[in-house]
Amino acid sequence: DGGITQSPKYLFRKEGQNVTLSCEQNLNHDAMYWYRQDPGQGLRLIYYSQIVNDFQKGDIAEGYSVSREKKESFPLTVTSAQKNPTAFYLCASSTLTGGDQPQHFGDGTRLSIL
Amino acid sequence: AQKITQTQPGMFVQEKEAVTLDCTYDTSDQSYSLFWYKQPSSGEMIFLIYQGSYDEQNATEGRYSLNFQKARKSANLVISASQLGDSAMYFCAMRELSFGNEKLTFGTGTRLTIIP
Numbered sequence A: 001d002g003g004i005t006q007s008p009k010y011l012f013r014k015e016g017q018n019v020t021l022s023c024e025q026n027l028n029h030d031a032m033y034w035y036r037q038d039p040g041q042g043l044r045l046i047y048y049s050q051i052v053n054d055f056q057k058g059d060i061a062e063g064y065s066v067s068r069e070k071k072e073s074f075p076l077t078v079t080s081a082q083k084n085p086t087a088f089y090l091c092a093s094s095t096l097t098g099g100d101q102p103q104h105f106g107d108g109t110r111l112s113i114l
Numbered sequence B: 001a002q003k004i005t006q007t008q009p010g011m012f013v014q015e016k017e018a019v020t021l022d023c024t025y026d027t028s029d030q031s032y033s034l035f036w037y038k039q040p041s042s043g044e045m046i047f048l049i050y051q052g053s054y055d056e057q058n059a060t061e062g063r064y065s066l067n068f069q070k071a072r073k074s075a076n077l078v079i080s081a082s083q084l085g086d087s088a089m090y091f092c093a094m095r096e097l098s099f100g101n102e103k104l105t106f107g108t109g110t111r112l113t114i115i116p
Helices: none
Strands: A004-007 A010-013 A019-025 A031-037 A043-051 A054-057 A064-066 A076-078 A087-094 A109-113 B010-014 B019-021 B032-039 B046-052 B064-069 B074-079 B088-096 B110-115
Touching: A004 A087, A010 A019, A019 A031, A019 A087, A019 A109, A043 A064, B010 B019, B019 B110, B032 B064, B032 B074, B046 B064, B046 B074, B074 B088
Parallel strands: A010 A109, B010 B110
Antiparallel strands: A004 A019, A019 A076, A031 A043, A031 A087, A043 A054, A064 A076, A087 A109, B019 B074, B032 B046, B032 B088, B064 B074, B088 B110
């Protein structure tokens, strides 16, 4: 079945450590997105990419980095510069053919600090 | 100012009753899209329904309908004949098309609990 796969489901980070969250899609979507969700909050955009080898910062990009070397993959690295990384991270993808196209989401990765 | 406002942090509804979840939005764009998503306790975001700013008819998808009042900038989600499986967080979101279609802005959500 087509969909978006995020891994791992749970991730623990030590102080000063970088960690990478995986996001893979087989929907042939051009655009991919990373969101952060804090308890009781909506989603906030971290980074997005509309084409391979290109990406743009969202509202809260500081302390995060991404790459888009393949259309199917959009990994997110949470760097040690992100001082409050504990959150639920959601990856999404969509087509670029019109504003009516919804974003489709993965099941999320829950990141905690050890 | 908040672009998407959901004023009901939580709602409790009896099973089989209809429920309306409120959403108001703020934009100066003439062209925009509105979406509703459901987030069960497992965490995934499930797309429910879409409404375009130029659509004259209210959107419907099965038991879900969107009460779109453009002049009031409101896009309320109506769930008919609620079921226990409807218990979840519900998020309203907007895409402003003049800025490209790259960004969804989400509200803070409403937690809906269906009572048997």
